[in-house]
Amino acid sequence: MSAPNNPYDPVAVSTLEPEAVDAMVAAALADIESAGDLDEIKVVRLAHAGDRSPLALANREIGALPPAAKAEAGKRVGSARQTVRDALDARLARLEIERDARVLVEESVDVTLPTRRSGLGARHPLTTLMERMAEVFMAMGYEVAEGPEAEAEWFNFDALNVPPDHPARTMQDTFFVGSERSGVVLRTQTSPIQLRAMLARDLPIYVVAPGRVFRTDELDATHTPVFHQIEGLAVDEGITMADLKGTLEHLAAAMFGEGVQIRLRPSYFPFTEPSAELDLQCFVCRGASVGNPEAPCRTCSSEGWIEWGGCGMVNPRVLRAAGIDTARYSGFAFGMGVERTLMFRHGVTDMRDMVEGDIRFSRAFGVEV
Amino acid sequence: MRVPLEWLREMVDLPAQVDARAVAERLIAAGLEVESVETAGGDVSGPLVVGRVDAIEELTEFKKPIRWCQVDVGLEHGGVRGIVCGARNFAVGDHVVVALPGAVLPGDFRITARETYGHVSDGMICSQRELGLGDDHDGIMVLDSGTVGDDGAALLGLGEETLDIAVTPDRGYALSVRGVAREVATAFGLPFDDPGQRLVDLPAPAADAAPWPCGVEDPEMCELFTLRRIIGFDPAAATPGWMERRLVASGMRPVSLAVDVTNYVMLELGQPLHAFDGAKLRGAVRAGRAGEAAPPLETLDHVSRALDPDDVVIRDDSGVIGLAGTMGGLHTEIDDDSTDLVLEAARFVAEPVARTARRHRLSSEASRRFERGVDRVLAPYASARAAQLLLEYGGGVYAGMTAWESPYSPPVIAMDADLPQRTSGMPVDRATVVHHLEQVGCEIMGDAVLDVSPPPWRPDLTDPADLVEEVVRLVGYDRIPSRLPQAPAGYGLTREQRLRRRAGLALAAAGVVDVLTYPFMGEGDLDALLVAAGERRRRAPRLANPLSEEQPLLRTTLLPGLLHAARRNLSRGIDDIALGEIGRVFVLDDDQDPGGVAEPPRPGVEQRPSDAELAAIEALLPVQPHHLAAVLTGARESRGWWGPGREATWADAIEIASSVASMLGVDIVARPATDAPFHPGRTAALVADGEVIGFAGELHPRVIATYSLPARTVALELDLDALMAAAHDVAPAPDVRTQPVAKEDIALVVAESVAAADVADAVRTGAGELCEEVRLFDVYVGPQVPEGHRSLAFALRFRALDRTLSAEEIAAAREAGVAEAARRHGAVLRGT
Incomplete structure (x- = not known):
C-alpha cells in the first residue's frame, strides 16, 4: 500500500490497473455469495465495501494519476464499487427473506384452536x-x-x-x-x-x-x-x-x-x-x-x-x-x-x-x- | 256448514261430470271457504248388497257365541250364502248389508270366502264401523227395510261427497243448502229455482181444529212470528231413511221425526224452527223480553238458566218457555207421546239473540243463524215445508197458522254504477254490474246511479261497498289487474323506532340473545321479586279472562318472563346464559282503577270523534313504555386453552346496560342502589341525564332461590323509552385534540365507603378542561393503606386543543385534581 499521492506525482499505480480492479471485484463477489447469514454478510460488507476495503483504498490512489488517466480510472473503480454494493444489497435482501421465513415459521400457531370466549348474541x-x-x-x-x-x-x-x-x-x-x-x-x-x-x-x-x-x-x-x-x-x-x-x-x-x-x-x-x-x-x-x-x-x-x-x-x-x-x-x-x-x-x-x-x-x- | 253434494244436485241441475272438487273450486273463487271435501265410506269398494237373514244356527262350541247364518243376497249375487257372524243383534227376516267376496272395506280389509269356526263364510254382514260410517260397532246394521239384492253402497250413501264450508259472519244465507245452491247455480251459470220462495201446498186447515194463538210483545226483538199446528201426529212415526242420511251427512244426529224435520228444514232453507208440544202450552205463545224477575228457565240441555231482563224469550201464560232463537225450554219439549205439534218459525233480531246467546254462553245451530241474520220473510215458507213433511211422514191433521209481522220494506241502496269499476281497478260495465247483482237476488232500478234492493236473505248487504264485493267476486278476483301505487316520499323510521332497533342490535352485540316472552305475570312473581306493596310495579293491569289463574296480570317488568326463560334453558342443559328482551310493560296510573271504568267512552263511528272524545279513550289505557332487560348466569367468558374463563358478575350487567346506552349516544352513570329484586350491596341504579332509568346488578339471593337459578345470577332492566329520551336529537361532534398527550398516574387513598365514581368525578372536576380522561385502573386494599381505606389508582390523560402542554401546566392540573378529591372525599395522594 502506498501513502497518499501528491496529485502531481506521476507514478504508476498498479492497483488501478483493470486486471487488479477486476480481481478485487471477483474476490468480493465470491465472498458475498458465500456469506450464509446476516452476521457473515456484515463482515463481508466491511471487508469489501468498508473504508479499508481494497476498492476503497484503490479509489484513494486515483489522485496520484496524471490528469489524463484520472477519469478512466475513476470510472473503473466507481463501477467496480457499485457492482460490489449491488451484490451486497441483493444478498442481504435474500438473507433477510430467508431469516423472516424461518422466524415466522418458528412463530406459527394452531389457528384451528377455538377462538370464541363469550357466547354470541342474537335477535329474535x-x-x-x-x-x-x-x-x-x-x-x-x-x-x-x-x-x-x-x-x-x-x-x-x-x-x-x-x-x-x-x-x-x-x-x-x-x-x-x-x-x-x-x-x-x-x-x-x-x-x-x-x-x-x-x-x-x-x-x-x-x-x-x-x-x-x-x-x-x-x-x-x-x-x-x-x-x-x-x-x-x-x-x-x-x-x-x-x-x-x-x-x-x-x-x-x-x-x-x-x-x-x-x-x-x-x-x-x-x-x-x-x-x-x-x-x-x-x-x-x-x-x-x-x-x-x-x-x-x-x-x-x-x-x-x-x-x-x-x-x-x-x-x-x-x-x-x-x-x-x-x-x-x-x-x-x-x-x-x-x-x-x-x-x-x-x-x-x-x-x-x-x-x-x-x-x-x-x-x-x-x-x- | 256441511253440504252433501247430492242435496245440492237436487236444487241445481249440475252436469253429471261435475264432481265435488269442481264445485268446491268454484265456490272458493266465489268466496265460500270450502275447507274440505269428504267422501262417505270413501275407502269402500266392491260388491255390497242388501241381504235378508233366512236362518240362524247358534254355534256354542267356541269361546264366544257365534252365528252361522243363511243370508239371501239375491239370485244375481249367488242366492243364499252361508255367513259366519259374531254379532247377535239381528233376527231371522232382518235386512242387513252384506259385503261379498271381492269387496274391500276401510283399512284395506279384503273380504274373501274363508273358512272360520268350522264353516266357509261366504261374505260378511257389516257393522257401521266396518263401513267407515260411524263408531257404532255394538252390532251389525239392521236396515228398516230393503229389497234383497239391492246395491248397499247406494242405499247407505257410500261414496256420497260432502262439502265442508266455513261460513263467514256476513254470509248467513250460506248456512243452508238453499243458499249454497244459489252460489253453485251462479258459479256454473245454471238456473236456480229457489225453494225458499215457493210456498208448498198444504191441506186446508181442518174445520174442527184451531191454530195456536201467537203474538209479539217487543217488536225490537222479533219482526215476524208464526205458529203452525198439527194435531193427531203419530209420535212413533219414523224418520225416512233419506232424511236421516242427509242429516247425518250434514253432521246432525237423527232424534225423532218431529225434531228431525225441524232440523232438516233448517238445513235445507236456513230457517231455524222449534216444535212445542201443544199439550204442554198454556195460552198464546209470544216473543219478547224476559223482563224483571223472570224465574230461571230449564233449557233442552237440562241446564237451569237465570234470565237477564234483556234476554229474548218465548213465553205463554205459564211464563217463559224458551230462549228465543237460541234454545227451547225443557218443559214444553215434544216427547214420545206428543201428538199436538205447534211449530214456531220466526225472525228474531240479530243483536238481541247474539247478546242472549253470549250471556248464556250458548251457541246453537239456531243462534248461529239468527246472529247472522235469517231471511226476513222466510218463516212461513219454511214452516209450511216442515208441516208438509210432518204430515206426510207423521200423519195428523193440519190446524192452520197464526202470524204476527212488523211492516217490512226492503232497503234500497244507491250505488254509482261505476263504483265496482272504480273500486276494483278493472273494467266492469253497467250491464255486468246489473247482471251479477240480479244473480245475487237484488232488484235494481236506475241508470248511472243504481237503486238496489237486496233480497230478504241478504241482510248483510247494507252499503254500496257490500254490493261492490258481490259484483267483483262474481266477475272474479283473479281478473283484477296489478298496479303499484305511488306513495309520497317518506321520512323513514322515526327516531324512537331507529333507536329501538339500534338498542336491539347493541344488546345482541353485547352477547345477549333476544327472546320474546309472554307479557303475563302473577302477584306471585311480584312477591318472588320482593317488590314492595304500593310500589309502581304493583300497579299492574289485570286481565278479566286470563289464560292462567297464576298469571292474571300484565307485566310491569320484563324480569319474570326472562327468569322463567332462563330457568327453562337451564333445565335443557344450557349453563351459560345471556338472554334479554325488548318489550312493552303495562302500568296503571295512580288515578286508574285496576277494574277499569264502569262506562267507558264509546263515541259513535259515523264521523271522526272529537279531540276530547279521543283523549277520553286514550285515558283508559295504561302507560306502556318499552323496557329492555337481560339476565345472565354461568360463564361470561368460557374456560378454554386461554385460561379458566370468567363467570358473569354484577359488573357485566352494568356494562351491558352501559354499552347499550353508549351505542345510543347516552352516558349512563352507575349509583349504588338497594332496589328489588336486586342484591342490596351489588346493584347500581342507572342514571342518565340525572334521571334513574333502570337498575343492574346481582339478583337478591332470595329471588335466585325462588326461581331456582344458579347463585350470583345477574340482571338488568331499564326503561328504554326514558333512555331514548336522554339521547341526542342531533349528536354534536367532539373536538378531536391532535396535540401531544401527557399521561400521569395517581393513586388516591380514600375510605372504603367512598364510591370510586365519586372520586373520579372529583379528580375530573378538579383537573379541569385540560384533563381528557380519568380512568380507574387499580384498586388496592392491604397492609400499605390504613384499615378501612383503599387505594384507587387512576390514569389521567391531559391534552390541550391548541398547544403542547408544559410540564408546569400538567403538574398544576394533576394537583388540582388531587386537591378536589381531597376536599370532597378526604383523599390522600399515595406515596406522599
Missing part, C-alpha cells in the same frame, strides 16, 4: 323478520306506524266496523283488561293501528304496522296466545284493488323470490269491503306438487298455495270513523301473521320454539333472516 327472528318486511314497504315510501298493545275497544272493534254483539267479535277470542266492560282489551289484531294512523296523519297515508297481538288460544304447535302481525294501509285518491294486488305481489317477490304468484279469494273482514284472503303460491314447489304424489311438498302439503293473510279495500265506514272523505279517498289494507311467515319461510315446524325463549332458537338466526 320474529323481530328481524318484521323489520325486514317493513323495510320492503319503506323502500316504497311507507312509514312505520305503531299503537299500544293494551288497546281501547273503540279502536280494536267499534271503529273497525265491529259493533258490539257482531258475530265477528266472537271470531276472535279477546283478552279483556280490567273487566269485560272496561273498554280496554289486548288488541286482537294490528288493525287498530290503521285507525290511529288515519286519525294522526295527513292524507295521503301509506303506513306499515308490525306488532304484537293477543287471542285467548292455548299454546300448541300451531297456536300461541301472543303472536305478531304486520299490517299495511294505503289511503289515497283513486286507490283500487289493483293497487292492493300489485303491492302484495311486490311483497311476495321481496320475501320469497321473483315470480312467486299470489291469489286473492273473496272473504269477509268487517273493516274491509270488498275483502279477500291472501294466498301465496308455494315458493318451494311453485305448485309442482299438486296432484303429483311422486314429489310431495312439505311446505304447502301439496296444496300449491299457502294461506298468508287477509286484505281488502278499507270499508268506507272505517274511513268515516276517521273523518276521511269517502267520496274523494279510498284505501286498501292487508295483514298477515309474522309467525306463520317465519314458519313456512324458514321451516319452523313448532310454534313453541318461538315463544319458549330457548336461546338456541334465536341464536341460530343471528341478526338476519
Whole structure:
C-alpha cells in the first residue's frame, strides 16, 4: 500500500490497473455469495465495501494519476464499487427473506384452536323478520306506524266496523283488561293501528304496522296466545284493488323470490269491503306438487298455495270513523301473521320454539333472516 | 256448514261430470271457504248388497257365541250364502248389508270366502264401523227395510261427497243448502229455482181444529212470528231413511221425526224452527223480553238458566218457555207421546239473540243463524215445508197458522254504477254490474246511479261497498289487474323506532340473545321479586279472562318472563346464559282503577270523534313504555386453552346496560342502589341525564332461590323509552385534540365507603378542561393503606386543543385534581 499521492506525482499505480480492479471485484463477489447469514454478510460488507476495503483504498490512489488517466480510472473503480454494493444489497435482501421465513415459521400457531370466549348474541327472528318486511314497504315510501298493545275497544272493534254483539267479535277470542266492560282489551289484531294512523296523519297515508297481538288460544304447535302481525294501509285518491294486488305481489317477490304468484279469494273482514284472503303460491314447489304424489311438498302439503293473510279495500265506514272523505279517498289494507311467515319461510315446524325463549332458537338466526 | 253434494244436485241441475272438487273450486273463487271435501265410506269398494237373514244356527262350541247364518243376497249375487257372524243383534227376516267376496272395506280389509269356526263364510254382514260410517260397532246394521239384492253402497250413501264450508259472519244465507245452491247455480251459470220462495201446498186447515194463538210483545226483538199446528201426529212415526242420511251427512244426529224435520228444514232453507208440544202450552205463545224477575228457565240441555231482563224469550201464560232463537225450554219439549205439534218459525233480531246467546254462553245451530241474520220473510215458507213433511211422514191433521209481522220494506241502496269499476281497478260495465247483482237476488232500478234492493236473505248487504264485493267476486278476483301505487316520499323510521332497533342490535352485540316472552305475570312473581306493596310495579293491569289463574296480570317488568326463560334453558342443559328482551310493560296510573271504568267512552263511528272524545279513550289505557332487560348466569367468558374463563358478575350487567346506552349516544352513570329484586350491596341504579332509568346488578339471593337459578345470577332492566329520551336529537361532534398527550398516574387513598365514581368525578372536576380522561385502573386494599381505606389508582390523560402542554401546566392540573378529591372525599395522594 502506498501513502497518499501528491496529485502531481506521476507514478504508476498498479492497483488501478483493470486486471487488479477486476480481481478485487471477483474476490468480493465470491465472498458475498458465500456469506450464509446476516452476521457473515456484515463482515463481508466491511471487508469489501468498508473504508479499508481494497476498492476503497484503490479509489484513494486515483489522485496520484496524471490528469489524463484520472477519469478512466475513476470510472473503473466507481463501477467496480457499485457492482460490489449491488451484490451486497441483493444478498442481504435474500438473507433477510430467508431469516423472516424461518422466524415466522418458528412463530406459527394452531389457528384451528377455538377462538370464541363469550357466547354470541342474537335477535329474535320474529323481530328481524318484521323489520325486514317493513323495510320492503319503506323502500316504497311507507312509514312505520305503531299503537299500544293494551288497546281501547273503540279502536280494536267499534271503529273497525265491529259493533258490539257482531258475530265477528266472537271470531276472535279477546283478552279483556280490567273487566269485560272496561273498554280496554289486548288488541286482537294490528288493525287498530290503521285507525290511529288515519286519525294522526295527513292524507295521503301509506303506513306499515308490525306488532304484537293477543287471542285467548292455548299454546300448541300451531297456536300461541301472543303472536305478531304486520299490517299495511294505503289511503289515497283513486286507490283500487289493483293497487292492493300489485303491492302484495311486490311483497311476495321481496320475501320469497321473483315470480312467486299470489291469489286473492273473496272473504269477509268487517273493516274491509270488498275483502279477500291472501294466498301465496308455494315458493318451494311453485305448485309442482299438486296432484303429483311422486314429489310431495312439505311446505304447502301439496296444496300449491299457502294461506298468508287477509286484505281488502278499507270499508268506507272505517274511513268515516276517521273523518276521511269517502267520496274523494279510498284505501286498501292487508295483514298477515309474522309467525306463520317465519314458519313456512324458514321451516319452523313448532310454534313453541318461538315463544319458549330457548336461546338456541334465536341464536341460530343471528341478526338476519 | 256441511253440504252433501247430492242435496245440492237436487236444487241445481249440475252436469253429471261435475264432481265435488269442481264445485268446491268454484265456490272458493266465489268466496265460500270450502275447507274440505269428504267422501262417505270413501275407502269402500266392491260388491255390497242388501241381504235378508233366512236362518240362524247358534254355534256354542267356541269361546264366544257365534252365528252361522243363511243370508239371501239375491239370485244375481249367488242366492243364499252361508255367513259366519259374531254379532247377535239381528233376527231371522232382518235386512242387513252384506259385503261379498271381492269387496274391500276401510283399512284395506279384503273380504274373501274363508273358512272360520268350522264353516266357509261366504261374505260378511257389516257393522257401521266396518263401513267407515260411524263408531257404532255394538252390532251389525239392521236396515228398516230393503229389497234383497239391492246395491248397499247406494242405499247407505257410500261414496256420497260432502262439502265442508266455513261460513263467514256476513254470509248467513250460506248456512243452508238453499243458499249454497244459489252460489253453485251462479258459479256454473245454471238456473236456480229457489225453494225458499215457493210456498208448498198444504191441506186446508181442518174445520174442527184451531191454530195456536201467537203474538209479539217487543217488536225490537222479533219482526215476524208464526205458529203452525198439527194435531193427531203419530209420535212413533219414523224418520225416512233419506232424511236421516242427509242429516247425518250434514253432521246432525237423527232424534225423532218431529225434531228431525225441524232440523232438516233448517238445513235445507236456513230457517231455524222449534216444535212445542201443544199439550204442554198454556195460552198464546209470544216473543219478547224476559223482563224483571223472570224465574230461571230449564233449557233442552237440562241446564237451569237465570234470565237477564234483556234476554229474548218465548213465553205463554205459564211464563217463559224458551230462549228465543237460541234454545227451547225443557218443559214444553215434544216427547214420545206428543201428538199436538205447534211449530214456531220466526225472525228474531240479530243483536238481541247474539247478546242472549253470549250471556248464556250458548251457541246453537239456531243462534248461529239468527246472529247472522235469517231471511226476513222466510218463516212461513219454511214452516209450511216442515208441516208438509210432518204430515206426510207423521200423519195428523193440519190446524192452520197464526202470524204476527212488523211492516217490512226492503232497503234500497244507491250505488254509482261505476263504483265496482272504480273500486276494483278493472273494467266492469253497467250491464255486468246489473247482471251479477240480479244473480245475487237484488232488484235494481236506475241508470248511472243504481237503486238496489237486496233480497230478504241478504241482510248483510247494507252499503254500496257490500254490493261492490258481490259484483267483483262474481266477475272474479283473479281478473283484477296489478298496479303499484305511488306513495309520497317518506321520512323513514322515526327516531324512537331507529333507536329501538339500534338498542336491539347493541344488546345482541353485547352477547345477549333476544327472546320474546309472554307479557303475563302473577302477584306471585311480584312477591318472588320482593317488590314492595304500593310500589309502581304493583300497579299492574289485570286481565278479566286470563289464560292462567297464576298469571292474571300484565307485566310491569320484563324480569319474570326472562327468569322463567332462563330457568327453562337451564333445565335443557344450557349453563351459560345471556338472554334479554325488548318489550312493552303495562302500568296503571295512580288515578286508574285496576277494574277499569264502569262506562267507558264509546263515541259513535259515523264521523271522526272529537279531540276530547279521543283523549277520553286514550285515558283508559295504561302507560306502556318499552323496557329492555337481560339476565345472565354461568360463564361470561368460557374456560378454554386461554385460561379458566370468567363467570358473569354484577359488573357485566352494568356494562351491558352501559354499552347499550353508549351505542345510543347516552352516558349512563352507575349509583349504588338497594332496589328489588336486586342484591342490596351489588346493584347500581342507572342514571342518565340525572334521571334513574333502570337498575343492574346481582339478583337478591332470595329471588335466585325462588326461581331456582344458579347463585350470583345477574340482571338488568331499564326503561328504554326514558333512555331514548336522554339521547341526542342531533349528536354534536367532539373536538378531536391532535396535540401531544401527557399521561400521569395517581393513586388516591380514600375510605372504603367512598364510591370510586365519586372520586373520579372529583379528580375530573378538579383537573379541569385540560384533563381528557380519568380512568380507574387499580384498586388496592392491604397492609400499605390504613384499615378501612383503599387505594384507587387512576390514569389521567391531559391534552390541550391548541398547544403542547408544559410540564408546569400538567403538574398544576394533576394537583388540582388531587386537591378536589381531597376536599370532597378526604383523599390522600399515595406515596406522599
